[in-house]
Every structure is written in structure tokens, then in C-alpha cells.
Amino acid sequence: MPVIYAVLFIVAALVYLAYFACALPIAVISGFVSYGLGMPVAYLAGLAQVLVVRPAGLPSPGRRLKLPADADPAVPQYFYGPAVVDADHAVRVAYDNCRRLWQQGTRAVLAAFSTDTVLLTCPLGIGGAIGMAAGTAAGAVVTAGCAIVHLLTVGVSAAAVRAAGTVLRGADSAVLRVKNIRIVCPDCYERVPYPGYECPGCTRRHLDVRPGRFGIVRRRCRCGTRMNTLLLFGSSRMSAFCPYCGHVLEHRPGQAPEIVLPFFGAAGAGKTRLLFSMVVQLQMWNESGQLAAEFGDAATTRELSVAGSILRSQTATTKTAVQLPRAYIIRLTPAHGTRILLMFDAAGELFYSTERTQELRYLSKARTFILVIDPLSVPAFWNRLPPGRQAALGEMRSTAPSPDLAYQQAYQEIEGMGVQLRKVRLAVVFSRADLIDAPGTDIAEWASDVLGLGNLVRSARLNFREARFFFTASVMTGEDMHESIPALMSWVLGRHSSTPTEEAS
Amino acid sequence: MTDPVEEESYRSQRRFIFAATLAVIVALIVTGLVL
Numbered sequence: 001m002p003v004i005y006a007v008l009f010i011v012a013a014l015v016y017l018a019y020f021a022c023a024l025p026i027a028v029i030s031g032f033v034s035y036g037l038g039m040p041v042a043y044l045a046g047l048a049q050v051l052v053v054r055p056a057g058l059p060s061p062g063r064r065l066k067l068p069a070d071a072d073p074a075v076p077q078y079f080y081g082p083a084v085v086d087a088d089h090a091v092r093v094a095y096d097n098c099r100r101l102w103q104q105g106t107r108a109v110l111a112a113f114s115t116d117t118v119l120l121t122c123p124l125g126i127g128g129a130i131g132m133a134a135g136t137a138a139g140a141v142v143t144a145g146c147a148i149v150h151l152l153t154v155g156v157s158a159a160a161v162r163a164a165g166t167v168l169r170g171a172d173s174a175v176l177r178v179k180n181i182r183i184v185c186p187d188c189y190e191r192v193p194y195p196g197y198e199c200p201g202c203t204r205r206h207l208d209v210r211p212g213r214f215g216i217v218r219r220r221c222r223c224g225t226r227m228n229t230l231l232l233f234g235s236s237r238m239s240a241f242c243p244y245c246g247h248v249l250e251h252r253p254g255q256a257p258e259i260v261l262p263f264f265g266a267a268g269a270g271k272t273r274l275l276f277s278m279v280v281q282l283q284m285w286n287e288s289g290q291l292a293a294e295f296g297d298a299a300t301t302r303e304l305s306v307a308g309s310i311l312r313s314q315t316a317t318t319k320t321a322v323q324l325p326r327a328y329i330i331r332l333t334p335a336h337g338t339r340i341l342l343m344f345d346a347a348g349e350l351f352y353s354t355e356r357t358q359e360l361r362y363l364s365k366a367r368t369f370i371l372v373i374d375p376l377s378v379p380a381f382w383n384r385l386p387p388g389r390q391a392a393l394g395e396m397r398s399t400a401p402s403p404d405l406a407y408q409q410a411y412q413e414i415e416g417m418g419v420q421l422r423k424v425r426l427a428v429v430f431s432r433a434d435l436i437d438a439p440g441t442d443i444a445e446w447a448s449d450v451l452g453l454g455n456l457v458r459s460a461r462l463n464f465r466e467a468r469f470f471f472t473a474s475v476m477t478g479e480d481m482h483e484s485i486p487a488l489m490s491w492v493l494g495r496h497s498s499t500p501t502e503e504a505s
Numbered sequence: 506m507t508d509p510v511e512e513e514s515y516r517s518q519r520r521f522i523f524a525a526t527l528a529v530i531v532a533l534i535v536t537g538l539v540l
Contacts, residue, residue, distance in 0.1 A: 048523060051520065075511050078519070083522065086522070150522075157522065220510065
């Protein structure tokens with residue numbers, strides 16, 4: 001019997017050893033494959049959870065994107081922060097997945113040593129532990145490779161998107177520069193590099209819609225409305241506002257070059273009346289189809305829609321208020337290209353002191369100026385008039401100081417603002433051509449000899465790139481404007497666009 | 506609390522990143538197998 005027991009024991013031992021020899025490597029291989037492939041799969045599953053599926057029970061991201069308190073009310077562009085938050089989130093979720101996988105394996109190995117059939121399960125436990133260890137090491141390497149690929153994809157995409165944003169931003173600025181479009185706020189006179197825009201959906205204000213942190217081609221307002229980021233893409237169709245003073249820019253700036261046209265001169269010289277007559281002339285050209293002219297905003301429409309009736313009825317214009325002027329805006333579309341005309345009509349009193357003139361910062365943005373002089377206000381001319389003429393013209397005469405004062409004041413301030421006068425044109429306009437005799441062909445000579453404004457004439461010719469002298473009458477005869485007005489306008493607008501008078505000539 | 510506007514805005518970019526990552530991984534595996 002003992003021999004039989006011994007033989008049976010040896011047979012059983014051999015069978016067990018055979019089982020052990022088979023089960024152990026199978027468990028090792030199973031553990032290795034499970035963890036070598038399971039860990040990268042767990043990482044990719046985490047990536048899919050965060051980037052694609054986004055299930056309701058998804059853990060919260062470990063970090064949040066922080067925006068400055070004064071940032072625009074827009075959704076940040078994905079590659080300007082949220083992509084990094086997502087990458088961090090995906091790594092955390094993937095790590096949790098891997099840890100759960102490892103915990104499951106650990107529980108299975110431990111269970112193999114605590115069952116009633118421990119002799120049968122222990123080879124599986126030993127093999128599983130060995131396989132888990134080796135598989136975890138290999139899986140960690142592969143998972144790290146997947147993570148590197150993921151992070152590189154995010155990094156390369158972010159770099160490409162940001163580069164595209166920079167290029168588009170540069171291209172838009174280049175187009176503005178090539179088209180010579182410089183935006184000036186009609187209210188605060190600041191040079192506006194780019195207008196702010198209101199969201200068409202909720203009217204939230206976006207200070208800088210250009211490609212960047214909140215979008216490349218388009219941005220999305222917090223309300224969900226999409227907004228174009230560039231003038232190239234049609235952002236000017238939205239409601240614009242000045243980013244400095246917040247005033248609404250109704251005239252859709254950024255689409256066309258702007259002509260800043262300041263009128264200056266002594267009080268009562270006829271600046272407002274001249275401006276009115278120029279506006280009426282534009283309206284007449286508009287009606288005859290020679291160009292398209294329209295008021296650029298509601299304020300201009302309100303102030304200038306009466307210009308025609310005032311001139312036709314020969315009513316005096318209201319005294320210009322002694323306050324900082326807001327530009328009158330007119331959109332001009334002659335034969336070639338649209339222009340936005342910004343006309344600043346400041347009260348003459350603002351040109352009598354340095355402090356007041358310095359406030360007129362739009363002077364530094366202009367390249368063409370109109371100086372208006374009432375010849376009757378010049379004592380040398382007035383004193384030579386016969387008493388009868390003086391009596392007849394007395395009511396119309398401006399009692400302002402000599403035109404020299406306003407000219408010198410404005411001239412010094414324009415130069416003081418850093419304007420290169422050699423690049424600037426000046427129209428010296430003598431008003432009242434309907435009341436006094438025409439000076440002949442050489443108006444400058446008349447101004448020097450008869451009005452005694454030789455210093456002014458010499459200074460204008462010496463300091464400005466071009467100084468032209470006009471003798472105008474802001475009056476209408478019937479339905480026609482005095483011929484001096486279109487001549488002046490032709491010169492004023494000629495540099496910027498072809499006017500009807502130019503084309504006719 | 507997720508912002509639905511943000512979720513909608515980022516959907517396509519997130520899918521792009523996932524697809525691109527998978528594509529690169531598959532490309533690396535295929536390249537490795539071929540070589």
C-alpha cells in the first residue's frame with residue numbers, strides 16, 4: 001500500500017507541477033498583455049471621456065481658466081487656455097482609469113491566495129503578479145508615449161492657431177494701412193486703432209474683437225452669438241463704439257479712409273455758414289447723381305438737415321457753442337472709393353488761448369485745414385470803406401479780434417501737436433464774397449495789400465506744404481450754390497478723391 | 506458647472522484633438538510595424 005500511495009503522490013505531484021508550469025506563464029502573459037495594453041487603452045478612454053463623450057459623471061477639471069476681470073464678455077478661444085485645461089483634465093481622468101485597472105488586478109492577485117483552493121489559484125496569482133508588474137512597466141512606457149503624442153498635438157495645434165491669429169491680425173492692420181484707413185473718434189478725437197463692437201445678440205460690448213484670446217476668424221459672445229473678428233471678415237457691419245470714450249460710432253468706421261477737416265478762424269468769421277454751404281453742395285451733387293453723399297450718423301443728420309433751408313432763406317446760422325465740437329460725419333462715394341468726411345467746426349473763441357486750442361486734439365489728425373477769415377473784421381480793410389458801406393455792412397461784420405490771432409494760435413498748436421506742417425495743406429478762405437467787391441485773380445496779393453494780412457499769407461505759404469486762397473460766398477442764388485463753393489470743395493476733396501468738378505474739368 | 510456656450514464652442518476642437526492624437530498614434534504603430 002505505501003508503494004501505491006507513493007506512486008499516487010508522485011503522479012499527483014507531477015500533474016500539479018505540469019499544471020503549475022502551464023498556469024504560471026499563462027497568468028504572466030495574461031497579466032502582461034492586460035496591463036501592457038490596458039494602461040494605454042485606459043488613457044485613451046480617459047481622453048475620449050474628456051474630449052468626446054463628456055459624460056454627466058465626468059470629474060471636474062483640476063484647474064480652471066482664469067480671465068482678467070476686465071476681459072471681453074466672450075468665450076475664450078480653445079487653444080488660448082481651455083486646451084491646456086482639457087489636457088490636464090484628460091491626464092487626471094486617464095490616471096484614475098489606470099489606477100482603477102491596477103486596483104482590480106491587485107484584488108484579483110490577493111484573492112488568488114485567499115481561496116479554499118489556494119493550491120490551484122496560487123500559480124495564477126503568482127503569474128498574475130509577475131505579469132502585472134511587467135505589464136505595468138511596459139504599459140506605463142506606452143501610455144507615456146500616448147500622453148506625449150496628445151500633448152504635442154495640443155501644443156502644435158495651439159502654436160498653429162496662435163500663429164494664424166497673429167498673421168490675420170497683421171494682415172488686417174496691413175490692409176488698413178494700405179487703404180490709408182485711420183480711424184478718429186468724432187467725440188474724443190483719439191486715434192482709434194480698432195473700434196470696439198457691440199454683440200448683435202445681447203449688445204454686450206467687446207473692446208477688442210481682433211483675432212486673439214477670444215477667437216481667430218470669429219469669436220463667440222457669452223450669449224452665444226458669433227461675431228466676426230476682422231474688418232476683412234465684415235466686423236464693420238456690427239455696431240461700433242470708441243474704445244476710449246465709449247461713444248457709438250454709427251458711421252461704420254474702418255471701411256473707408258477718413259478725411260479729418262477742421263475749420264478754424266475767429267468768432268463770426270463764417271465757419272459754420274461755410275460748412276453748411278459745403279454740405280448743401282454735396283447734397284446737390286448727390287441729387288444730380290454726381291456722387292453719393294449721406295450723413296454718417298443721427299447727430300449729423302439732426303444738425304445738418306436744416307443747412308439747405310437756412311441757406312435758401314438767408315437766415316443767419318446759430319452762434320456755435322463754445323465747447324469741444326463733435327465732428328459732422330458725411331459718407332462720400334465719388335467715382336472711385338468711399339471716403340468718410342469728418343468736419344470739425346469749433347467756436348472761434350477756442351482759438352484765442354493756448355489752453356483751449358490744446359483741447360482740440362483733432363487738429364493733430366488732419367492733413368487739410370480750412371482757415372476762415374471775415375475780411376470785414378480786419379480793421380485796415382473796414383476803415384477804408386466809405387461810411388455808407390460801413391453802415392450797410394455793420395450788422396454783418398464780425399467784432400472778433402484780428403484773424404491773425406486765431407491763425408497764429410492754431411498754427412502754433414498744430415505744430416506743437418507734432419504735425420509736420422510740410423505735409424499739410426491749408427485753405428485760407430475769405431468769406432463775404434457776396435458783400436464786397438471781388439479782389440481779382442490773385443487773392444493772396446489782395447489779402448496782403450488790401451487787408452494787411454501779409455504776415456499771415458507769408459507764414460501760410462512758408463510753413464504749409466500747400467496754401468491756397470479762396471474768396472467765397474456761402475449763399476444760394478435760387479437753387480444754385482455760389483460758384484466759389486464747388487471750387488473750394490474741389491480743392492479740399494481733390495487730394496482724397498475725384499470730385500464732380502474735377503471730373504467736369 | 507459647465508457652460509453650455511463653452512461646451513458647444515469647444516466641441517469641434519476637442520474632437521479634432523482626439524482624432525489627431527489617435528491618428529498620430531495609429532500612424533506611429535503602423536510605421537513601427539512596417540519598419
